[in-house]
Amino acid sequence: MSTRRTSSVIPGFGLTMGYTIVYLSLIVLIPLAGLFFKMGSGDWQHIIEVITSPRVLAAFRVSLLTSLGAALANGVIGLLIAWVLVRYPFSGRKFVDALIDLPFALPTAVAGIALTSLYSPKGWMGQLFGEIGIKIAYTPLGISLALLFIGLPFVVRTIQPVLQDAETDVEEAALTLGASRWVTFWKVILPTLLPSWLTGVSLAFARGIGEYGSVVFISGNMPMKTEIVPLLIITQLEQFDYVAAASIAVVMLLLSFLMLFVINTLQWLARRRMQNT
Numbered sequence: 001m002s003t004r005r006t007s008s009v010i011p012g013f014g015l016t017m018g019y020t021i022v023y024l025s026l027i028v029l030i031p032l033a034g035l036f037f038k039m040g041s042g043d044w045q046h047i048i049e050v051i052t053s054p055r056v057l058a059a060f061r062v063s064l065l066t067s068l069g070a071a072l073a074n075g076v077i078g079l080l081i082a083w084v085l086v087r088y089p090f091s092g093r094k095f096v097d098a099l100i101d102l103p104f105a106l107p108t109a110v111a112g113i114a115l116t117s118l119y120s121p122k123g124w125m126g127q128l129f130g131e132i133g134i135k136i137a138y139t140p141l142g143i144s145l146a147l148l149f150i151g152l153p154f155v156v157r158t159i160q161p162v163l164q165d166a167e168t169d170v171e172e173a174a175l176t177l178g179a180s181r182w183v184t185f186w187k188v189i190l191p192t193l194l195p196s197w198l199t200g201v202s203l204a205f206a207r208g209i210g211e212y213g214s215v216v217f218i219s220g221n222m223p224m225k226t227e228i229v230p231l232l233i234i235t236q237l238e239q240f241d242y243v244a245a246a247s248i249a250v251v252m253l254l255l256s257f258l259m260l261f262v263i264n265t266l267q268w269l270a271r272r273r274m275q276n277t
Helices: 013-040 044-051 054-087 093-100 108-119 124-131 140-165 169-176 181-209 229-238 242-276
Strands: none
Touching: 013 242, 044 242, 054 093, 054 140, 054 181, 054 229, 054 242, 093 140, 108 124, 108 140, 140 181, 181 242, 229 242
């Protein structure tokens, strides 16, 4: 008896894999390789001096700490917002849900100008916080605020589908067996959400560490205090020191890959733990 092979509408593996490799090479691999080649074309003593200079190290500290802090804060805030949008029906929910995507549509420079005018010492919110001795604009706190704004949708949109697809039977069974709501959340709900939560946090961190438009206005750009790495790269390019700019960019790229590798490893361990339970 002869078997008939059904043809697929989607092209074969060879064609799609070839297109994928070409696309990734042109868009991702070749530009990244160009950074390494540009850095390698310079004097290594000059490269080491640039990377280890106090100004560059301070900029890396500001970018990494504010991005990581904002990503973790977005992890908590985004989880709460996604939970409310999925689990509680209320009037205006669709409007609130649409507002989550606003940082995606809004130009980052517009967001930076709006946040700066609002939280500057003469701004509406800036004056209120200034009365209690808290300065937001032109400080690392202001940078974190801008990164909170642009990173929130990544966390909400990765957690929201998982909550929508999650079955509530297990939660109800846990409550029926006498588990408290906190124990049910910690033992039943959170392990299911952890992989998507880590994905959202890693995306928010990756976006934040390279953010420029929304941060450059509210940071104040003070060297050794509020200067971020992307601004430092732009400064080196304006001085026509392309080797220094490429060197700083390569270090930032490697640090980002390292942080994402750690987060992805934690995500893999969380998924493996879920499969074993």
